Amino acid sequence: MKELALQYNIPLPPTTKLKLHERENRAHFQGTRRRCHSIRALNYRNATSRARTSTIPLDVKEFEENSQSSNYYMRNKDEEAYDETMSLLSLSVKPDRNMALLDDYEMEEMDIGPDDPNHRSGYVAVLGKPNVGKSTLSNQMLGQKLSIVTDKPQTTRHRILGICSGSDYQMILYDTPGVMDKKMHKLDSMMMKNVRSATFNADCVVVVVDATKTPQKIGQVLEEGFGELQDKLPILLVLNKKDLIKPGEIKKKIEWYEKFTDVDEVIPVSAKYGHGVDDIKEWILSKLPNGPAYYPKDIASEHPERFFVAEIVREKIFMQYRNEVPYACQVNVVSYKTRPNAKDFIQVEIVVEKNSQKVILIGKYIDISETSWIEKDLNPDEMEGKALKLLATASRLDIEDFLQKKVFLEIEVKVKENWRQNEGLLKFYGYGGQIQAL
Ligand SMILES: Nc1nc2c(ncn2[C@@H]2O[C@H](COP(=O)(O)OP(=O)(O)OP(=O)(O)O)[C@@H](O)[C@H]2O)c(=O)[nH]1
Numbered sequence: 001m002k003e004l005a006l007q008y009n010i011p012l013p014p015t016t017k018l019k020l021h022e023r024e025n026r027a028h029f030q031g032t033r034r035r036c037h038s039i040r041a042l043n044y045r046n047a048t049s050r051a052r053t054s055t056i057p058l059d060v061k062e063f064e065e066n067s068q069s070s071n072y073y074m075r076n077k078d079e080e081a082y083d084e085t086m087s088l089l090s091l092s093v094k095p096d097r098n099m100a101l102l103d104d105y106e107m108e109e110m111d112i113g114p115d116d117p118n119h120r121s122g123y124v125a126v127l128g129k130p131n132v133g134k135s136t137l138s139n140q141m142l143g144q145k146l147s148i149v150t151d152k153p154q155t156t157r158h159r160i161l162g163i164c165s166g167s168d169y170q171m172i173l174y175d176t177p178g179v180m181d182k183k184m185h186k187l188d189s190m191m192m193k194n195v196r197s198a199t200f201n202a203d204c205v206v207v208v209v210d211a212t213k214t215p216q217k218i219g220q221v222l223e224e225g226f227g228e229l230q231d232k233l234p235i236l237l238v239l240n241k242k243d244l245i246k247p248g249e250i251k252k253k254i255e256w257y258e259k260f261t262d263v264d265e266v267i268p269v270s271a272k273y274g275h276g277v278d279d280i281k282e283w284i285l286s287k288l289p290n291g292p293a294y295y296p297k298d299i300a301s302e303h304p305e306r307f308f309v310a311e312i313v314r315e316k317i318f319m320q321y322r323n324e325v326p327y328a329c330q331v332n333v334v335s336y337k338t339r340p341n342a343k344d345f346i347q348v349e350i351v352v353e354k355n356s357q358k359v360i361l362i363g364k365y366i367d368i369s370e371t372s373w374i375e376k377d378l379n380p381d382e383m384e385g386k387a388l389k390l391l392a393t394a395s396r397l398d399i400e401d402f403l404q405k406k407v408f409l410e411i412e413v414k415v416k417e418n419w420r421q422n423e424g425l426l427k428f429y430g431y432g433g434q435i436q437a438l
Contacts (some may be wrong), residue, residue: 005068012137043220082183121170122306123290127195127225130178132210133240137271138162138175141281146301146308146313147175152326154178155318157191157309158430159198165297171284172294174198178236179224185420190431192224192272199225202286204234206280211239211249211268215256218263234287237263238280244271304335306346307430308402315359325360328353330419330429345406346399351416356415388400388413 046366088103126134130153139145142162147347148155160175176198177191199205205225207218226233237257243248250268265283295302310331318326335347352358364384388411396409419425426432 002168024115045134051166079184085417086274093247116168117290119170119290119292120285120288121172121293123172123174124206124284125174125176125195125198125202125225126208127176127199127207127221128178128208129210129221131176132179132208133158133271134178134208134409135175137161137206137208137238137240137269137280138173140271140277141171141173141301144300148311148318150315150318152318152330154180154327155315157314159194160311161302163295163299163301165293165295168295169288170295171281171288171299174202176225178435179221186423187420187431189428190423190426194431196226199233202233203289204236204284206236206238206284208238208240208271209257211241211253212244215253218261234285235263235278236274237261238271239266239268240271242268242275245274256403264427275412305403306336309333309336309346309399310348312398312402313391316391316394316398317350319389320394321360325352325357328357328420329361332415342408344403344405345410346407347410348412350411350413351419352413353415353418353420354417358415361388361391361413364409 030084071436126138128134133153135147135149135156138147138160139149139162146162147160149384154177156175156177158177162173162175164171164173176195179195180188180192182190183189205222207221207225209216209218222235239250239253239257245253254266254268257263267276267279267283269280271277301308310333313331314329317329317331330351331345332349332351334349335345337345339345350361352361392409392411395411396407397408399407416425418431
C-alpha cells in the first residue's frame with residue numbers, strides 16, 4: 001500500500017513517509033553506515049518522495065516561493081499544511097524527538113536499545129572567534145571530518161550539524177562560523193544571525209578560545225551567540241591549542257578565565273591532537289537532559305551529501321588560492337546524479353564577484369601573490385589554464401574519499417557581481433538558515 005502510494009506520488013502521513021525514507025536510506029547506504037549523511041528533520045519529509053538524484057536546481061524565485069511555504073508549515077504544524085513541493089531543510093528547527101521513533105526491526109538494525117531512562121540527548125553550540133579551532137574540535141568529537149579546517153580565518157560559513165552518538169547518549173553539535181568584530185558584507189551579518197539561532201536550540205554552549213592569544217573577555221562571543229536569550233545556558237570555556245604554549249602559562253590562563261569570565265568550567269585541550277577532547281565530552285554529557293535520541297544512532301549529520309561536496313571544494317579553494325579570492329567564492333552543487341552503472345556525476349559551480357577573480361580561479365594567467373599551489377621550479381607559462389584542473393582533481397579525490405565511491409566532477413566558474421551583498425542570493429545559497437535538502 002505504502003509502496004503504491006509512493007509510486008503514484010500520493011501524499012502519505014508524514015511519519016509513514018519518514019519511515020519509508022529511512023528504509024530507502026538504509027538500503028542505499030548499506031556498508032557505509034558511518035558516512036550516511038541522511039536527513040530526518042521534520043521539514044525535510046517531502047524531499048523523501050523525490051529520487052536521491054536531483055538534477056534541476058531551484059532558482060531564486062522558486063526558492064523564495066518554497067521558503068515561504070516552509071515557513072507556513074512551521075507556523076501551522078498541521079499535516080494538511082504540508083507542501084508537497086518543498087525540499088528545503090531548515091537549520092533552525094529542532095526536530096521532534098518522536099519523529100525519530102523507529103520500529104523494532106530498525107531499533108535492532110541500528111543498535112538502539114529499548115527505552116533507557118538514563119539515556120541523554122541534546123544540542124551543543126560551539127562558539128568562538130575565527131580560527132580558534134572550533135571546526136577541528138567538532139571534527140575530533142565526531143570522530144570524522146565534517147567541517148572544513150584551514151589555517152585561514154572565517155572558513156566556516158554555515159552552521160554544520162554533526163551528530164555524535166554512543167550507546168546511552170546522543171550529542172548534536174553545531175559548529176558555527178567564527179564571531180567577527182567587523183561585518184563587512186551582508187554575508188557576515190547573515191552568518192552571525194545563524195550563530196545566534198544555534199544557541200537558540202542548544203542545551204549547553206562550548207566557547208573555544210586560542211591559548212596562544214592574550215586572554216580576552218568572551219562577552220562579544222556570548223552576545224552574538226545568545227542575543228536576547230534570557231536563560232543562561234551552561235557554558236564551558238575550552239582553552240585550545242595548549243600544545244603551543246608552556247604548561248606554566250596554561251595554568252595562568254585558566255586562572256584568568258576562571259576569574260574574569262562567567263563560565264561554568266575551563267578545560268585546556270589540544271583539538272588538533274585530540275588531547276582533552278574526552279574531558280569536553282564528559283562535561284557536555286553531564287549537562288544534557290535525559291531523553292531519547294533525536295536521530296538514529298548511525299547518522300553523522302543531517303546535512304545532505306551535496307552540502308559536504310560543496311564544502312570540500314571550498315576547502316580546496318582555500319588551500320589553493322590566497323588573499324581575498326577564496327572569500328569571494330560561493331560553491332554550489334547544481335547537479336548530482338547517481339548512475340547505477342557509471343560514476344556519480346556531480347556538477348559544481350563556483351560563483352565569484354569579479355571577472356578578475358574568475359581569471360585567477362581558472363588560471364588564465366598566474367599571479368604568484370594569489371596562488372599558493374604553484375611550485376617554485378615550474379615555469380608559470382606552463383601552468384597557464386591549469387589551476388581549475390588542479391582544483392577539480394584535488395576536490396574529486398577528497399569527495400571520492402568522503403562518499404566512498406568514484407565520481408565524475410565538473411566545475412564551472414561564474415561571475416555574480418557583489419553576491420556577498422545580495423540578500424536574495426545569500427538566502428538562495430543557504431545563509432538564511434535554510435539549505436536545499438537534496
Ligand atoms: N597547534 C594547534 N593548531 C590547531 C589546534 N586546533 C586547531 N588548530 C589549527 O588552527 C587553524 C584553524 O582551525 P579551525 O578548526 O579551522 O578553526 P575555526 O575556529 O573553525 O575557524 P573559522 O572557520 O574561522 O571559524 C587550523 O590550521 C588548525 O589546524 C590545536 O589544538 N593545536
